[in-house]
Amino acid sequence: MFLTDRISMLPAALLLLLNAALSAAQTRQTLALNTVVNEAAPNPPFFTIPTGNVLAVSIALCTGTTDTPVPRFFVTNDSSTASPGSGGGDNVFEIVLDHGTGSWTGTFPAGGVVGVENAPPQMSFQIGLSSDIPIHQVVNTSALLGDTTASQALLFSPPFSPQEVQDPSYPNYTLPNAIPSIPTPPSNPINYTVIVAPTSNGLLAMQQTACALSTQKSTGVVANESLWLRDNSGWRKEWLMTGLTAKTNYTVYTIQDTYKVSKPIFFTTKSSTFSCSLVSQLPYCPTIAYAVPLPQPPSPQITYDSTNLPTSLTAPLISSLTNFTTTLTTFACGRDFYSPLVTCADCQRAYRIWLCAISFSRCADPDTAPSAAALLPSQSPNARNPGFPSGRSFTQLLPCLETCTATDRACPNFLGFRCPLPRFNAAQSYGVGYLDSGVDGVQGGGSTGSWSDGFGNVWCNSGW
Ligand SMILES: *[C@@H]1O[C@H](CO)[C@@H](O)[C@H](O)[C@H]1NC(C)=O
Ligand SMILES: *[C@@H]1O[C@H](CO)[C@@H](O)[C@H](O)[C@H]1NC(C)=O
Ligand SMILES: *[C@@H]1O[C@H](CO)[C@@H](O)[C@H](O)[C@H]1NC(C)=O
Ligand SMILES: *[C@@H]1O[C@H](CO)[C@@H](O)[C@H](O)[C@H]1NC(C)=O
Ligand SMILES: *[C@@H]1O[C@H](CO)[C@@H](O)[C@H](O)[C@H]1NC(C)=O
Numbered sequence: 001m002f003l004t005d006r007i008s009m010l011p012a013a014l015l016l017l018l019n020a021a022l023s024a025a026q027t028r029q030t031l032a033l034n035t036v037v038n039e040a041a042p043n044p045p046f047f048t049i050p051t052g053n054v055l056a057v058s059i060a061l062c063t064g065t066t067d068t069p070v071p072r073f074f075v076t077n078d079s080s081t082a083s084p085g086s087g088g089g090d091n092v093f094e095i096v097l098d099h100g101t102g103s104w105t106g107t108f109p110a111g112g113v114v115g116v117e118n119a120p121p122q123m124s125f126q127i128g129l130s131s132d133i134p135i136h137q138v139v140n141t142s143a144l145l146g147d148t149t150a151s152q153a154l155l156f157s158p159p160f161s162p163q164e165v166q167d168p169s170y171p172n173y174t175l176p177n178a179i180p181s182i183p184t185p186p187s188n189p190i191n192y193t194v195i196v197a198p199t200s201n202g203l204l205a206m207q208q209t210a211c212a213l214s215t216q217k218s219t220g221v222v223a224n225e226s227l228w229l230r231d232n233s234g235w236r237k238e239w240l241m242t243g244l245t246a247k248t249n250y251t252v253y254t255i256q257d258t259y260k261v262s263k264p265i266f267f268t269t270k271s272s273t274f275s276c277s278l279v280s281q282l283p284y285c286p287t288i289a290y291a292v293p294l295p296q297p298p299s300p301q302i303t304y305d306s307t308n309l310p311t312s313l314t315a316p317l318i319s320s321l322t323n324f325t326t327t328l329t330t331f332a333c334g335r336d337f338y339s340p341l342v343t344c345a346d347c348q349r350a351y352r353i354w355l356c357a358i359s360f361s362r363c364a365d366p367d368t369a370p371s372a373a374a375l376l377p378s379q380s381p382n383a384r385n386p387g388f389p390s391g392r393s394f395t396q397l398l399p400c401l402e403t404c405t406a407t408d409r410a411c412p413n414f415l416g417f418r419c420p421l422p423r424f425n426a427a428q429s430y431g432v433g434y435l436d437s438g439v440d441g442v443q444g445g446g447s448t449g450s451w452s453d454g455f456g457n458v459w460c461n462s463g464w
């Protein structure tokens with residue numbers, strides 16, 4: 001009886017399925033190459049893939065949190081399977097989702113089909129089809145934090161369009177000027193947008209997809225957006241965010257080309273009493289992007305750059321760099337070698353970073369800085385920074401000692417560049433032991449192995 005029932009029912013069920021598949025075939029949506037379709041509870045729940053050599057099918061869920069029930073997606077590149085699903089079949093593959101994103105890449109000589117199962121009615125999602133890399137991706141890059149004030153933040157996109165460094169060679173060993181010329185920016189930069197929202201909004205629990213995260217309108221205002229070449233890793237979008245709330249933890253994502261999501265970073269804004277100003281975009285100190293003990297710049301500018309910094313600050317720095325370079329090149333750079341590892345160009349680069357870190361005191365906020373940070377109550381101007389306007393009390397984040405020792409190591413002995421020693425007085429003027437380990441009895445003690453982290457903590461000023 002039982003057996004007979006099964007046998008008599010199975011063909012009927014199959015017939016129904018087949019009919020459904022056939023009638024559905026007329027109304028199935030066809031995915032087009034290099035496009036994205038937006039869907040919610042599609043009926044029929046199948047999408048046709050055109051024939052193609054290698055194609056990437058990608059999925060992004062646009063609603064829900066990472067622990068709500070999610071649909072399952074199946075793809076087949078086999079012309080004998082009309083309705084791929086959890087029932088399996090020849091060449092049926094599940095597109096496994098991780099935090100709302102998944103993709104499958106393969107050959108489709110006879111086209112294919114994407115099937116959706118268990119789609120909750122209110123769940124919207126995207127399907128993308130591309131000929132090379134998947135349209136939807138979580139990319140292994142992150143935004144970069146410059147620094148914050150109580151209401152502002154300087155943020156950078158991941159780098160793109162890396163620069164070839166052509167070090168000079170003998171006999172024309174010409175080092176970059178103190179104020180180097182900046183190459184022209186790329187004409188078609190990667191389209192990065194930034195999403196900044198209080199961490200308490202719970203972005204980490206959302207699907208980690210551009211369509212889901214973009215529903216979080218960025219908190220604050222992008223007051224300025226520009227391109228900056230910080231270092232040879234490439235150009236970056238630089239965003240100046242304003243209108244943020246003091247002492248608040250924020251989460252930052254960048255979205256690349258509308259659909260690719262970076263890993264999040266975090267930062268905390270300073271206390272409302274923090275009174276330093278942000279500086280960035282200095283051609284002679286390209287890696288500097290932090291708060292310095294200067295009052296608000298004259299309106300309409302809201303941060304400092306090379307156009308509005310006091311020359312009392314910049315002139316001595318540029319003069320030092322020029323003089324240093326002149327003295328350095330009395331050595332027959334490129335013909336004679338003072339080290340098997342480093343060259344005059346390395347020496348100039350290291351000196352520039354050290355000089356910039358030393359010349360631009362970095363402000364910290366004792367309320368929000370990590371407890372182990374190299375903080376020093378300071379007054380401007382001081383011996384290191386005679387060029388700062390007088391009468392400001394601030395908490396200084398001391399330069400990392402490694403910024404000094406890197407210069408010592410990269411430069412020829414005859415220059416007489418020396419750094420204080422950890423076992424004597426280095427900790428009075430430097431953050432000691434944050435990067436290099438094995439230093440006993442000092443702050444940091446090498447325990448972090450780094451001068452900053454992805455949570456906005458900074459232990460010493462590396463000049464980066
Ligand atoms: C379908 O994809 C699988 C896995 O990549 C591959 O082994 C198979 O050859 C493909 N089928 C066709 C018809 O190309
Ligand atoms: C992603 O980045 C992390 C840290 O930067 C690295 O350890 C890891 O190998 C990277 N993964 C891939 C797939 O590139
Ligand atoms: C020497 O190198 C500099 C910078 O690379 C370049 O501008 C200059 O034209 C070169 N001079 C000669 C004589 O090749
Ligand atoms: C900011 O939020 C992240 C994620 O919840 C957390 O790991 C980090 O410790 C927070 N930072 C601060 C300063 O509260
Ligand atoms: C850049 O991306 C944004 C949103 O992701 C989009 O609105 C804009 O049209 C894109 N611009 C270009 C030039 O692709």
Ligand SMILES: *[C@@H]1O[C@H](CO)[C@@H](O)[C@H](O)[C@H]1NC(C)=O
Pocket residue numbers: 223224225226281300301302303305
């Ligand atoms: C925005 O950035 C550009 C380029 O760095 C600069 O010229 C301009 O003055 C900035 N605007 C404000 C309001 O800071």
Ligand SMILES: *[C@@H]1O[C@H](CO)[C@@H](O)[C@H](O)[C@H]1NC(C)=O
Pocket residue numbers: 316317319320323
């Ligand atoms: C650089 O050298 C010039 C000429 O020798 C000198 O007048 C100037 O003071 C030097 N600059 C610095 C910052 O030492």
